[in-house]
Amino acid sequence: MFVTPGIPTVASDLAPGTKQLMWSPISSTLVSGKRDAVLVDAFITVDQARALVDWIVASGKNLTTIYATHGHGDHFFGASTVLEPFPRARLVATPDVVKVMRQQASPQSLGSFWNPLFPGQISDHFVIAEELTENVIDLEGHDLVVVPLGHTDTGNTTCLHVPSTSLVVAGDAAYNGVHLYLAESDPQRRREWIAALDTIESLNPRAVIAGHKRPGNADSSKIIEETRQYIRDFDRIAGTTTTARELYDKMLELYPDRSIRGRSGCPRAPSNRDLTRVKNRTSLGEGWDN
Numbered sequence: 001m002f003v004t005p006g007i008p009t010v011a012s013d014l015a016p017g018t019k020q021l022m023w024s025p026i027s028s029t030l031v032s033g034k035r036d037a038v039l040v041d042a043f044i045t046v047d048q049a050r051a052l053v054d055w056i057v058a059s060g061k062n063l064t065t066i067y068a069t070h071g072h073g074d075h076f077f078g079a080s081t082v083l084e085p086f087p088r089a090r091l092v093a094t095p096d097v098v099k100v101m102r103q104q105a106s107p108q109s110l111g112s113f114w115n116p117l118f119p120g121q122i123s124d125h126f127v128i129a130e131e132l133t134e135n136v137i138d139l140e141g142h143d144l145v146v147v148p149l150g151h152t153d154t155g156n157t158t159c160l161h162v163p164s165t166s167l168v169v170a171g172d173a174a175y176n177g178v179h180l181y182l183a184e185s186d187p188q189r190r191r192e193w194i195a196a197l198d199t200i201e202s203l204n205p206r207a208v209i210a211g212h213k214r215p216g217n218a219d220s221s222k223i224i225e226e227t228r229q230y231i232r233d234f235d236r237i238a239g240t241t242t243t244a245r246e247l248y249d250k251m252l253e254l255y256p257d258r259s260i261r262g263r264s265g266c267p268r269a270p271s272n273r274d275l276t277r278v279k280n281r282t283s284l285g286e287g288w289d290n
Contacts, residue, residue, distance in 0.1 A: 001029045002055045003215045004048045006259065009117040016245060023117070024178050024212040024259065026074060028052055029169045030059060031162055033140035037061035040160055040169040041069055041211060042079040042091075044114075045121040049078030053085055062086075065137055067144075068093040068129050069171025070157040071100025073114055073122075075211060080127045092137070093129035094146060096156035101128050147203070149173050149196035151189045153181040159200055166206040168221075173200060176223045177214030178259045179251070180230055190231050197228045214259050230255065 004026050011021040026048075029040040039056065043049050056063055063086040068076045071093070079091045093101065103109060105126045114122060135146040137160075145161040152173040160169040172181065173196050185193065200208065207219045210227075233254055241247045 001027055001209055001219070002052055003027045003213060004043055004051065005215060007045070007048075007118075010119055011117060016248065021117075023074070024181075025215055027209055027211055027213050029209050030056060030061065031139060031144060031160075031167075031169070032059065032061050033142065035062055036064045036140055038065045038067060038137055038139050038144060039063060039082065040067050040209075041075040041171065042066055042077075042082050044074040044077050045118055046078070046081050046123050047121065049081035049123075052078065053082055056082070057085065063089045064139075065089060066091045067137060067146075067160055068097055068101065069159060069169065069173075069211065070152075070154055071097045071104055072154055072172065073101075073104040073109070075171070076101060076129070077105075077114070077122050077126065079129075080123050080125045083127060091127050091129045092132050094135075094148065094156070094158055095131045096148075097158065098129050098131050100154065100156060147199065149199060151185075151192040152196050153193070154184050157196070161203050161205070166204065168200055168203055168205040168208045170200060170208050170210055170223075172211040173197065174208055174210045174223050174227045175212050175230070176210035176219070176226075177217045177257070178210075178212045179255065180227065180234075181212075182234065187235065190235060194228055194231055197224050200224055 006022040006025045009021045009023050014021055026043055028042060031038045031040065037059065043052055066079050066082060066089060068091065076091070083089055083091065105128065132146065137144040137146070142164050145163065147159050147161050149157045149159055151157070154172070157171055157173055159171055159173055201224050205221050208221045208223055209219045210223055234251060237250045238247055241250060
């Protein structure tokens with residue numbers, strides 16, 4: 001598993017008390033057989049993806065597949081760079097995830113969100129995933145099982161279960177030492193997220209790899225409950241606070257050791273605009289999608 005460190009973004013609408021908006025550290029997992037390997041998720045920038053390529057090449061494995069757990073651009077924009085030295089490999093995802101990927105890679109999304117945050121750093125050549133026709137990826141006779149999770153930090157997310165090693169690569173359904181991205185959530189969607197965590201727990205994994213994790217943290221299955229408790233705490237505090245700033249401060253007080261990195265709703269270094277948006281949705285049940 002390779003974790004790229006948090007990187008600075010270009011943003012002026014900063015959260016209270018912050019001078020620089022940092023993007024959360026992201027993980028990419030190589031599930032390997034004797035010869036071949038499947039990569040799960042592929043970062044944002046060209047430089048991140050090139051470092052990932054060097055790591056894959058050093059493993060000596062033949063990359064056959066990149067699997068995207070969900071459609072957020074920070075988990076697949078780097079795929080085209082990763083595929084360059086592996087021309088026979090393919091990028092795959094579920095049909096619902098592919099729909100989100102197309103939205104994220106649209107000129108509107110790139111022009112209004114991604115490119116302003118990472119000017120000159122994102123490839124101008126995108127690969128959109130092939131749609132999987134079944135929820136199994138073969139790796140040298142071993143099944144890697146795609147598990148639909150519904151809404152977690154965005155819609156139509158999945159995880160990848162490796163039964164032979166009791167591993168779950170959770171994508172953004174579970175977080176590890178990093179504040180959760182909640183900008184696309186409302187109370188109902190957060191209940192769906194908790195149900196998704198219940199689904200992951202039912203697989204009885206020994207290890208769970210979060211899509212966003214603090215480098216060096218163990219990939220313990222305990223992050224399932226930690227993520228679940230974080231969501232419950234957020235809902236509880238949202239119900240007792242009256243302003244976005246108060247909600248933000250209370251969550252930071254409760255979780256002082258989590259990384260405050262990345263563009264998000266609340267409280268992982270959100271912008272002032274995002275803080276207000278999340279608090280309004282929490283109070284009124286209104287949704288928002290970027």
